[in-house]
Amino acid sequence: MLKKIESRNMGSSNLGWLRSKFHFSFAEYYNPDNMNFGVLRVINDDLVEAGTGFDTHPHRNMEIISYVVNGELTHGDSMGNKNTITRGHVQYMSAGTGVYHSEHNLGKEELRFLQIWILPDKKNYKPNYGDYKFNWNDRQNTWLHMVSSKDGNAPIKINQDMNIYSLELEKGKEISFPVKEGRQAYLVQIEGSSIINHILLADRDGMEIIEEDISIRSEQTSHILILEMKKQD
Template sequence: MIDVRPFSSLGGANHGWLNAKHHFSFADYYDPSRMSWGRLRVWNDDEIAAKSGFPPHPHADMEIITYVRTGAITHEDSMGNRGRTGAGDVQVMSAGTGVRHAEFNLEDETTTLFQIWIETDKPGATPGWGQREFPKSDRTGRFSVLASGDPSEEALTINADAKVLGATLNAGESLTYSLAEGRRAYLVPAVGAVEINGVALNARDGAAIKDEAEITITAKADAELVMVDSL
């Protein structure tokens, strides 16, 4: 099953400094048919104006992954961490017992990003934060693991039985991904247009996938892909 959620159908709100689209129910957007996808709870498509951002606010017991599409985001938290994450790179925060953080676009251009929340497997864990550069050249024509609950993966660590993956495809290229029984995937092209097992998907659309043992993705235009594989 592949359920396409067109970008035009997403909920959201425009706050001036923040133009946010929500793949799942979030804040004032509520759709009982889009509460979550397995352990995946939030996938927000955010545009953050230059010299603005989210002031300090708390989280607990959630794995929060930020994939920067353009521009950069600067993070600061109550654990003493501070770091700048640029386009194509990833940061993760395991909120655990509780943490306050701020996310600001200190750049002179709009920053665009995906913020992804995955339900934790370890409630009450010690909070943590990390970031890493992921050159797009390393994921040409294949999925690379960006964040994972499996410590054997060479990726950022999260406290969840889930993987966040990224790939780039040139127009006409394909890749195949095996989805284990009982698991679900959610895929969004940051840019480009693709077909997933023959089903069309445009830039910033979402595809909720289950009961597909193999997923073959073919690029109809140069594409940058982000996908979550989880229970």
């Protein structure tokens, strides 16, 4: 089963310094029929003006992934971590029993990043932070496995049965991705456009995939993220 989600039908917000597309209910966008996709609770496609950002605020019992599309994202938290990541890099924080953090754009250009929240497999883990500066070329025309469960083999491991892959597919090329029985996946067409099992996705569109293998053909060079997980009844 495939379900296309057009970006123009997503929730949105414009705070001036922050402009967002919400794949699922968040902040002032509330849709009881669009609260989550399995253990995937939030994907916010955020545009953050230079010199602004999210000041220190709390989180608990959530696995939080930040994926930078363009610009610089600087993280700080109550565990003493501080680091800056750029295009194609990933930041991970397990909020667990509770943590305070901030996220700012200290660069000179607009920041675009995907803010992803995943429900953990149990509550009250010890808080944890990590980041990984992936080589951009490692996702060119192939799936780059960035995030997995603690039992998986990706560089970043989270407290949930979730795999996250990124891809840059050159114009005119094709690639497949299996979504096996008992599994589901959420795809974000971050940049470019592609045809997925005969369905056209434009930049910032999304797609729900349940127990169906997909074939992707790039209409324009395509930057794609896939979050694959256990199917939820």
